[in-house]
Amino acid sequence: MEFEMDPSAEIRIMCVDDHPLMHKGISALIQSQPDMTIVGAVSKAGDALATFREKVPDITLMDLRLPDGNGIDTMISILKEHPKARIIILTMFEGDVEIQRALKSGACGYILKNMPPEDLLQVIRKVHSGEKKRLHPVIAATLADHFGEENLTSRETEVLQLISEGNSNKEVGNRLSISEETVKGHVKNILGKLGANDRTQAVSIAVRRGIISLD
The missing domain is CATH 1.10.10.10 (Winged helix-like DNA-binding domain superfamily/Winged helix DNA-binding domain)
Known part of the structure; x- marks a missing residue:
């Protein structure tokens, strides 16, 4: 099932993360917002696609490290079936190569877990409103620091x-x-x-x- 997202409607969010405290914190943050709601929360890569199929969220928050796989491969699987899916990487990992890999694979945003909650909410709203690649200034600076460098083969x-x-x-x-x-x-x-x-x-x-x- 696919549908056109209404920017004025409540933002339906799914969270894919294997840390219980992170789940609780994100859920509490999202539910405190009048324009957002949590529609799904899973801890394993294997459950993410099935839950996405069932809930078809507007925004998916995806961790990079999952107990049975990695977030980028999981994101690719979702996008293969649902090309309009909007997925934001929410992680502790800030390596420029990992950021580039996520963005090239289809992520609409990339934010670190240690950033202020207000920054996460802003990224969610910006991506939901249609921005294709929403990067926090810290992430953009990380990419800029290594711009033009030769990659390893x-x-x-x-x-x-x-x-x-x-x-x-x-x-x-x-x-x-x-x-x-x-x-x-x-x-x-x-x-x-x-x-x-x-x-x-x-x-x-x-x-x-x-x-x-x-x-």
Whole structure:
């Protein structure tokens, strides 16, 4: 079921987050607003699509980290069936690469959980009124800080992920079926692109920016 959203109507919101306190806090905040209401709240990626189908909310608040999947893949699944869905990422993760990935995948907004409640309400209203990409100034500044930088290739990301798991260059090579010298070349490129002095610093930078995950 799809329908045209009426900007003057009550904003129907679904929340996808696995933290009970966050659920309660968001629900209390939303229900305190005269123009908003919570129509669904789920904690797992596997339940998000089914609940969306049932409720067809105007706005979906989506966390990036869920116990059975990730928010971006869940968002993509929803948008595949409901192209007009308006999804706002609400998360603790502020890495520029993760932000870019979410926006390119169809997110209408991206906001951090530690931002003031008024900021979340403003983003919800702006997205509901039709704004395509609503970014908090802090998020926009994070993207601007890395604008024009060269991204890691998919192979370099694979190498760095394996390094973060404690593998030596030789072990990385064995895992990826490439020579140790090739791995060293990738590591050199990684350090240069990330502005890191060594492998440990490269991993730290990559985790902070959302390039790799330590999960």
